[in-house]
Amino acid sequence: MTQKTEIDWVDHFKKVCICRSITGGTIMKAIQDGALSFEALRRAIRVGTGNCKAKRCRPKIEDKLHAYRCALEVEAKRSKGEDAASPPEPGTCDGGDACNP
Ligand code: FES
Numbered sequence: 001m002t003q004k005t006e007i008d009w010v011d012h013f014k015k016v017c018i019c020r021s022i023t024g025g026t027i028m029k030a031i032q033d034g035a036l037s038f039e040a041l042r043r044a045i046r047v048g049t050g051n052c053k054a055k056r057c058r059p060k061i062e063d064k065l066h067a068y069r070c071a072l073e074v075e076a077k078r079s080k081g082e083d084a085a086s087p088p089e090p091g092t093c094d095g096g097d098a099c100n101p
Helices: 003-013 024-032 038-045 058-079
Strands: 015-017
Touching: 003 024, 015 024, 015 058, 024 038, 024 058, 038 058
Parallel strands: none
Antiparallel strands: none
């Protein structure tokens, strides 16, 4: 197993919203199903509705949303034949040229 794959599996099963016991995999599935904002995720899977009112989980979820939107943008550029950088990992996007969600 490569290190990237190992990290993906850990992220998949790791609880991101601790108050609601919602894992990264559940969040990514909802994002891929079209919940592309924190409010949409809140409505879809009730993430961020626990006792801390999203103080702990919202930054991590916003990072995942940002990285997903960046990846979509990069993929759209590639499909048009434009030069595009690799999509960023969650939490690492610096808002550079490849990022414009
Ligand atoms: S960790 Fe998500 S609502 Fe508290």
